[in-house]
Amino acid sequence: MKFFIDTANLEQIKEAQDLGVLDGVTTNPSLMAKEGISGDENVINHYKAICAIVDGDVSAEVISTTYEEMIKEGEALAALDSKIVVKVPMIKDGVKAIKYFSKKGIKTNCTLVFTAGQALLAAKAGATYVSPFIGRLDDISTDGLALIEDIRLIYDNYQYPTQILAASVRHSAHILGCAKIGADVMTGPLSAMLALLKHPLTDSGLATFLADHAKAAGK
Numbered sequence: 381m382k383f384f385i386d387t388a389n390l391e392q393i394k395e396a397q398d399l400g401v402l403d404g405v406t407t408n409p410s411l412m413a414k415e416g417i418s419g420d421e422n423v424i425n426h427y428k429a430i431c432a433i434v435d436g437d438v439s440a441e442v443i444s445t446t447y448e449e450m451i452k453e454g455e456a457l458a459a460l461d462s463k464i465v466v467k468v469p470m471i472k473d474g475v476k477a478i479k480y481f482s483k484k485g486i487k488t489n490c491t492l493v494f495t496a497g498q499a500l501l502a503a504k505a506g507a508t509y510v511s512p513f514i515g516r517l518d519d520i521s522t523d524g525l526a527l528i529e530d531i532r533l534i535y536d537n538y539q540y541p542t543q544i545l546a547a548s549v550r551h552s553a554h555i556l557g558c559a560k561i562g563a564d565v566m567t568g569p570l571s572a573m574l575a576l577l578k579h580p581l582t583d584s585g586l587a588t589f590l591a592d593h594a595k596a597a598g599k
């Protein structure tokens with residue numbers, strides 16, 4: 381399963397990249413705003429800075445909502461770097477735009493997906509990735525991982541090449557759940573990735589090994 385980091389914070393992106401397990405980045409307008417990035421030029425420069433850090437795909441979201449505007453904005457974003465994936469919302473014009481980008485060989489990430497039906501449409505339009513938001517479903521007492529299972533079943537039934545990018549991941553249990561189901565990618569915060577490496581027996585075991593080594597060496 382590929383690991384994407386869901387942030388526009390350059391320090392966190394660098395930290396995940398340095399860890400050696402990062403496969404890409406997802407951003408959205410809220411994450412860009414959280415970093416204080418605004419204005420067309422600053423946003424563009426920030427995407428370029430992210431692309432310079434990571435080896436994999438970088439999702440850049442359009443803020444237009446009509447077909448014509450999404451095409452224009454998406455083509456400009458895609459021209460920035462070959463790593464850019466144009467992130468398009470699951471709305472009627474968005475589906476049309478994904479079809480257009482797909483025909484032109486421009487990678488897309490269909491975002492704000494909350495049902496298997498929406499994921500089916502995204503796959504039929506030729507999306508490279510589909511982003512079901514599992515954390516936001518859990519927030520409204522709906523099983524987010526169950527949606528990943530449904531989409532996996534449907535995509536496997538018809539061998540759709542669209543990759544399931546489990547989004548809105550909040551913690552390490554989400555990551556494990558996605559891996560068990562067979563999501564192609566998960567995107568989440570650095571904290572959820574780092575939580576995977578923690579276990580108290582690892583820490584106490586290491587402390588014992590080091591203490592025994594020091595004792596044997598007469599230190």
Ligand code: E4P
Nearest residue numbers: 386406407408515516547548
């Ligand atoms: C998807 O790509 C989104 O950026 C994201 O995962 C949203 O997550 P949130 O629910 O934590 O805002």
